[in-house]
Amino acid sequence: MSKELSEKTQKVLKRIRKRFKVGFSPLKIQDLELDILQVTDLEHLLDGKDPFEDVTAFPFWVKLWEASLVLAHVMASMPAQGNQKLLELGAGMAAPGLVAAARGYGVTLSDYEPHILDFQRVSAAANGFDDVEFRMIDWLKPPEMPKFDRIIGAEILFREEFFAPLLAIFDNYLQDDGEIYLAHDVRRKSVPTFLDLAQKEFKVAVSKTTMQNEEGDKITILINRLTKK
Numbered sequence: 511m512s513k514e515l516s517e518k519t520q521k522v523l524k525r526i527r528k529r530f531k532v533g534f535s536p537l538k539i540q541d542l543e544l545d546i547l548q549v550t551d552l553e554h555l556l557d558g559k560d561p562f563e564d565v566t567a568f569p570f571w572v573k574l575w576e577a578s579l580v581l582a583h584v585m586a587s588m589p590a591q592g593n594q595k596l597l598e599l600g601a602g603m604a605a606p607g608l609v610a611a612a613r614g615y616g617v618t619l620s621d622y623e624p625h626i627l628d629f630q631r632v633s634a635a636a637n638g639f640d641d642v643e644f645r646m647i648d649w650l651k652p653p654e655m656p657k658f659d660r661i662i663g664a665e666i667l668f669r670e671e672f673f674a675p676l677l678a679i680f681d682n683y684l685q686d687d688g689e690i691y692l693a694h695d696v697r698r699k700s701v702p703t704f705l706d707l708a709q710k711e712f713k714v715a716v717s718k719t720t721m722q723n724e725e726g727d728k729i730t731i732l733i734n735r736l737t738k739k
């Protein structure tokens with residue numbers, strides 16, 4: 511871990527340790543070397559449930575998805591211009607948002623369960639990002655928020671029921687001249703359906719990156735940039 515944790519952050523880590531076995535994993539994105547707090551024994555967390563039998567049993571927030579690593583690279587190549595504010599939705603372990611903080615954005619990390627925000631708090635503190643903010647944002651019950659210059663999200667389009675709420679969030683939370691960056695594995699069948707809907711209100715640009723996952727398989731990540739029409 512790069513920074514000594516304050517007493518306040520140590521309390522948060524203690525709260526996490528009551529429920530999860532955790533450790534810091536190094537993450538290198540371009541010139542940046544970050545430490546990310548992660549769960550170290552998924553079996554314990556799954557508690558006998560088999561995610562291959564019931565996909566809802568898998569705690570999606572727990573994994574740093576490949577798309578989030580690609581989005582982290584995108585953010586590393588896109589430093590903030592002045593005082594830009596950025597929101598990461600469904601951030602989970604929050605690699606892209608933490609990289610954005612390193613690149614000078616005023617970052618808000620979000621997710622919809624308190625313990626996920628605790629992980630984000632500890633990772634932000636461990637890397638010395640003391641100005642990062644944390645918000646519970648449930649897409650199905652979104653709170654009032656100030657507007658952001660950038661909104662980012664990796665692997666957030668996994669259920670159709672989220673499409674209309676997420677579009678409303680994009681519309682309400684994004685500055686008129688703001689930009690949204692989304693990253694998804696091309697195998698996610700739901701993404702084209704979402705983009706068809708999004709095209710009514712947003713201009714959508716597409717690029718692709720191929721990478722190797724931990725198992726050594728080649729996977730392709732789709733990156734979409736959305737701007738208001």
Ligand SMILES: C[S@@+](CC[C@H](N)C(=O)[O-])C[C@H]1O[C@@H](n2cnc3c(N)ncnc32)[C@H](O)[C@@H]1O
Nearest residue numbers: 570571574575578600601602622648649664665
């Ligand atoms: C597939 S994970 C992706 C996590 C992270 N963005 C990544 O790519 O590593 C989906 C994320 O969406 C969050 N999520 C699921 N349902 C949500 C909801 N209704 N509101 C907000 N976030 C939600 C989960 O907690 C999880 O962190």
